[in-house]
Every structure is written in structure tokens, then in C-alpha cells.
Amino acid sequence: MLGKKLLITGKGRCNITSSLEMEEFVKNTPGNGKFLYSSFKNYTNKDIINFLKSEGLEVKEERGNRIFPITDSSKDVLNCFERKLKKLNVKILFEQRAIDLETISEGVKKRIIGVKTEKEIFRADKVILATGGKSYPLTGSTGDGYSLARKQGHTIEKIKPSLVPLEVYENELCRNLQGLSLKNVEIKVIDIDKNKIIYTDFGEMLFTHFGISGPIVLSASSHLVRYKNIENLLKDKKIKFIIDLKPALSKEKLDDRLLRDFEECKNKEFKNSLDRLLPQKLIMPVVNLSNIDETKKVNIITKKEREKLIEILKAFKITIKCFRDIKDAIITSGGINIKEVNPKTMESKIVNGLYFAGEVLDVDSYTGGFNLQIAYSTGFTAGRA
Secondary structure (H helix, E strand, O other), X not given: OOOHHHHHHHHHOOOOEEOOOHHHHHHOOOEOHHHHHHHHHHOOHHHHHHHHHHOOOOEEEEHXXXXXXXXXXXXXXXXXXXXXXXXXXXXXXXXXXXXEEEEXXXXXXXXXXXXXXXXXXXXXXXXXXXXXXXXXXXXXXXXXXXXXXXXXXXXXXXXXXXXXXXXXXXXXXXXXXXXXXXXXXXXXEEEOOOOEEEEEEEEEXXXXXXXXXXXXXXXXXXXXXXXXXXXXXXXXOOEEEEEEOOOOOOHHXXXXXXXXXXXXXXXXEHHHOOOOOOOHHHHHHHHHHHOOOOOOEHHHOOHHHHHHHHHHHHOEEEXXXXXXXXXXXXXXXXXXXXXXXXXXXXXXXXXXXXXXOXXXXXXXXXXXXXXXXXXXXXXXXXXXX
8 A cells, every 4th residue: 555654654643744944954854954955945845735735635733843734644644645646647556566776888877777576677767766764664664775776886874773762771760660751851862971962852752661762762863873983882871861850940949849849748758748849650760869768757858968859850860772673763864875866856876867765865854744854855856857
């Protein structure tokens, strides 16, 4: 069937694109965003929105500039594309796996002359390779496009998972917090070897049985996957994920808040005094990290102990162990080297008539509709050329 991957985007709702200006799309694409300047100009977020509206589907904007179909159904987005294909009399073939590209020599370069499938050869003087990456292989993204391009002389940059959950070293902590969603928290990802902040963000995250996930975690993974020497740093426990659980409060205001809470429950034990401040699942982990006796009455907690507690609330530390497997990733980092592709046309610089679009290229963005926009924009650019 068509559009398997589109159907699962946005948890089945399809985060079509972002409402940000197109210049911001480049900034939100840590994976070779500048390569996409021409494509983003050729086909914008307004173009895809107008296309869907012309097919009878209205859209809406949600938190974080995210654009969704008004119906909250990715199937309705797919229906728009299918109707357009039918109007244009596009022939669609299923179960025709491409196994090679047919080319002939043309001076110092080659020229495309067809596509070989397991059943037959299709003659063509232009071919667009838009096979996707390796994430979500059950949708058809099996990495075939990389081998097809490699056979023609293209360089394939190392394939890695991106927009992917992260595993952590604090296994027991995260298992105890499994299912807890934190909203409106601020995070910093730090290389403690260089004391360098790799990434910062604000938003929502989720604890899982293996570690952490959620929007800001997935976006952080996009930065980490391209960070120099990341595999060794992870192995050596040098990458820290630091959560500010109360970003709206300075340390001083947080101390004032604690003093008020403690005053209202001054005869309670410490472990029973944080209900207003923290989600229930988070109370005991914070209590344990503070090294304050859980049975201690709050009216005798010292200033030094409060300072330790505030430090934990403003910098709840987790050590990143590794990325989850690529099959759990939303997108693939790596792919066809962009230096071998004309950014204005998406045509190969090695094979005349061969074009590329979407995730098969070494480009990737954060969550928020940016990666789907890359697919539309590069696809349009290649198609028009």
C-alpha cells in the first residue's frame, strides 16, 4: 500500500509541516540544513498547505508551530496525495522491488537509462530515487536506496538513528519512573569532558523502562548523533542529560517556595512534604538523591540541606548510555553524500538523469514537521528538474 510511513507520522495524526518561516527550517535541520536552501524556496510550507486545501483538507496549528490536518487523521492527508496521483494518471506498481539502476557511459560521467526490478526492466531517461532511510523498516524503509546509489559510485555517509529515544545508565531510576511524563521542563545536554553544552531545549519528555523519550529527547538525539566522537563519549559516561524540573523559578524563588511548603506541613516527614511540588513518582527519587533522611521532620531541615534539594530540582542528572536501535528511530541520519548532489535540482553529479529526494539523502531535522517538509521540497525540486 501507499504511504505506510506517512500514516504513522505524528502518532497517526500527521504533523504535516511547521508554520515557521522557511529560513527557520534550515536552522531546525542540524543534518546539512544549508544544502536545502533552494529546495525549501522551491516548495514551502505554504505550498503544501495550499495543496491540501485544494484537495479539500483544512489544517490547524498546534503548540510548537506544528501543522496538523483538521481531522487529526494522517489517512486524510494520504487520500489527498492518492487523489492527485489518480488525476494525473500516474501508474503505481506494487511488489516491484528495484534491484539496480541501468546506466551507460557518457564521457566522464554516466547516464541513467532505466531501472531493473526483480521482474523486468523499465526504460527511463530520468529516475528519482526516493526510497527513504532505514528507520521503521516495516514501512518499507529497508535501506535499498543506499546500495542502489553506492553501485553508481555515490558515497554513503554512516547510517545512524536520529529522532530516537535514549538509553541511560541509571536503569533502576528510569524503571521506577517509567510512564512519567514531564511537561514544561528545560534540558541541557552536556559533554562533561569539555564542560560544553551540546543542546538545550524546553518542553515535554517521558521516562521509559530503558531510559528517556519524548519530543525534547528526540530532538536532542539529532544533535548527539552528529556530535564528534559521540560513541566513545557515551561509552565513557561523559554525556549528561540535565533536567531543570522548575525552570520558571530561580533558585532563590524555589527556596522561598520550599520554605512556604515546609511551613504549611512543618510536622510532616520530609518524604511527605513534596506532594505540591513534584509528581508522585518523582518524590522518592528526589528524596534519595538529596541524602536527607526521608523521615526527618521538615521543620528541622537545614539551609544546607535545602540548597542540596534545590540543586537536584534545578539539575536532575541522567547519564546517556546509547541511542535506541534504528528500527525505533523516527528518521535516519546519514545517507547519500550531499556534495555529490546538485542542491538546485537534486540531480546526481555522478550520473546524469539520476535524482534524489527525501530521507535517502544525508539530511535530517528535528521533530515538528520539518522532515516531511524536506520530503515535499526535495521531491518537488527533483520532479520539476
